[in-house]
Each structure stands twice: as structure tokens, then as C-alpha cells.
Amino acid sequence: MSEATTPNEQEPTAVDASAAKPVPPAKPTSRGNALAAVALLVGAAGVAVGGWSVWQVRALDLRDQQQLGQLQQTREQTDGLVAKTRALDSRLQQLPPPAELDGQRRLLSQLQGDQQLLNQRLESLLGASRQDWRLAEAEHLLRLASLRLSALQDINSALALVEGADEILHSQDDPAAFAAREQLAKSLEALRGSFDPDRTGLFLQLGALRDQAAQLEALPPSFVGDGEGGALSELAAAGEPQSWWVRGLETLAQYVRLDFSADQNIRPLLAGQALSQVRLALSMSFEQAQWAALHGHTAVYRQALRQARDVLASHFNAENPDSRALAARIDELLERPIEVKVPDLSASLNAIQAYIASKQSARAQFEADSAVEVEVEVEVEVESAEQEPRP
Secondary structure, three states: OOOOHHHHHHHHHHHHHHHHOOOOOHHHHHHHHHHHHHHHHHHHHHHHHHHHHHHHHHHHHHHHHHHHHHHHHHHHHHHHHHHHHHHHHHHHHHHHOOOHHHHHHHHHHHHHHHHHHHHHHHHHHHHHHHHHHHHHHHHHHHHHHHHHHHHHOOOHHHHHHHHHHHHHHHHHHHHHHHHHHHHHHHHHHHHHHHOOOHHHHHHHHHEEEEEOOOOOOOOOOOOOOOOOOOOHHHHHHHOOOOOOHHHHHHHHHHOOOOOOEEEOOOOOOOOOOOHHHHHHHHHHHHHHHEEEEEEEEHHEEEEEEEHHHHHHHHHHOOOOOHHHHHHHHHHHHHOOOOOOOOOOHHHHHHHHHHHHHHHHHHHHHHHHHHHHHHHHHHHHHHHHHOOOOOO
8 A cells, every 4th residue: 555656646747757858749639638548547556456455454354353253262262171170170189089989999899799699688588488478378278178178078179279289389399399299199199089979969959859849739538449349330230320319429429438448547638737837847858958968967868868758658648649759769869878088188288387397497597597608708898898908
């Protein structure tokens, strides 16, 4: 900008030069125009140079401002890094010394080891408690089977209960359960070989007989004469059936008969309350037989059936087909066996109780040994921590 010249500064020079030289008289106007054009060109060039210079200056100012902004941002980042560095220094100063860190690291490793050991012991205790529950269930099943045999002589239920106890011992997968499983196998074979009467079927059959006895009707007695020498037969053969007195005798003979040669006692005809009492006695006898059949009491069962047969024979005619069929059925059921000799499950129960006691004693010994090992390990770790040199 200092070297550039404006048109105002150049015009005097051109004028001086033109004044110093002699002007030819022939062309004064054309020379002045040329000088003016030159002056204009020089002025335009100066304006262009000046504008370019101003643009360069503004560009330099803008670049300087950008550099100043970047420098300010860099300073702010530097200040932030310095602050973070100071905070890290303060935190590092607050940390414990390396010796203390080593001690804490050893304590942490010891704590982790103790935690793992406690987890193992907890898992073993939980597994042992599940096994104890299962073994207690097996013992309870054996007690139920023994109770079913002694109270109800129920072979099928006892067999299912003993099989359930054997399945529990099988799931233990323990060689020490061999003796208990051996006794259970003997009990199972004894139950399978025992006679199991169909008490339910017998109970239902006796119930059907009780219903049949409740519907029995007394058969009216029939009197039969000699058949050949009767007076009515002779009159009928003589051809006098139309006389009024013959018909009257026939009608009367249906209600009144005289038999002087009867060799059997004539039973009174049951009717009304007497028949109801006889039916009630029969029903009670059959109900008593049902109870005895369910509980396996042979003496009570046979006594009840004999009583029913005696009542039937005393109050009902033997020629009645219903009473005769009922008596035959009673005689058939009278000799049916209802009581069985059940096996004894006490040996199996004692064997499983001994197995449970051995498991509990072995677990208690294992827990005691584990506690001693833990104490020894803790003492060794403490001694090694005390003997390590501190930096």
C-alpha cells in the first residue's frame, strides 16, 4: 500500500512531463486524450491493487481471530487437564501405601477361599437334608405298610408302599443301602407270594344277598290229601259236579283242611310285623358278615352267615325257591377264606432305620473333620501373612 500511487499523485507528473516537452501544434487534442486514458488505467490499476491489499488484510485479520479462538480453546483444555491431573494426584495421595494394599489383597483372597468353602458346606448340608427327607419318607412308607397289614390285611396297598420305599433307596445310589434293600426285597417277595382274597367282591356279594333277603316272601302252606280216596273226587267221578254242596265243599277246602296223618310241624304264616322282624334279622346278619369280611375276622364272618342260615331255615319254607337259592348261596360263601397270614415287615423297618442312623453319624463326622481343616487353613494363612516382609 505504501508503494502504490494514486491517480492524483500521478497526474502532476504527467502534466509536468507534458509541459516540459514541446507540444506539437498539429495534434494537441489527441495527445491529451491519450494521457487521460493512461491516467485512468493507472488509477484503475491502483484501485485494484488497493482492493486486493484490503482483502489480504481482512483475510489476515480473520485468520488471526481464528488462531486466537483455537489458542483460547487449547488453553481451556489445558486448564481442564491440569485440574484432572490435580484431582488424580489428590486421589493417589489418598490411596493406602503398597504394603497396606498387599495386606488387603491377601485378606480378600482369604475371604474368597472361606466363601467358597462355606458354599460347598452349604450345598452339602442342603443335599444331606434332601436325602434325610427322602429316607424319612421311606421309613414312613414302611410304617404305613405294616399298619395296613396288621389292621386291614391289605396286601396290595402294603406291596405298593414297600415298592415306593425301595425306589427311594434305589435313588440314593449308596452302596451302604445294600442291607436295607436286601430286607426290602425279601419283604416284597413275601407280599407277592401271599394269598390276597377279594374282600371287595365278597363285600358286594353279601350286599346283594342282603337286598335279596329283604325281598323274601313267605310261601303259604299247601295241604295235600291221599289223592285217590277223597270224597270230593268220588263225587266228581260219579257225575254230580253241579250240586251246590259239592261246590261249597270245594270252596271251603281252599281255606280249611284237616290232615290227621301230618308228620311235620306246621309253621305259622309270616305276615306284617313278624315278616319285617325276620327280614331285619337277616339284614343285620349279612351286614355283620360284610364287616368281618373287610377286616378279615373269620370267626365273626362264619358266625354271622350261620345265624342268617338258621333264621332262613326257621321262618321260611324250604320249598320256597327264593329261600332255597339264598340258603345255597350262604352255604357256598360260608367256606370261603377271608383271613390270610401277612408277612412281618419289622426286619425291613429295622434295616432302614439302621441305614438312616449310619448316614447321620457319617455326616456328623464329616462336618467335624471339615471344621478342623478350616481352622488349620486359617491358622496357616495367618502365619504366612505375618511372616511376609513388608516393603
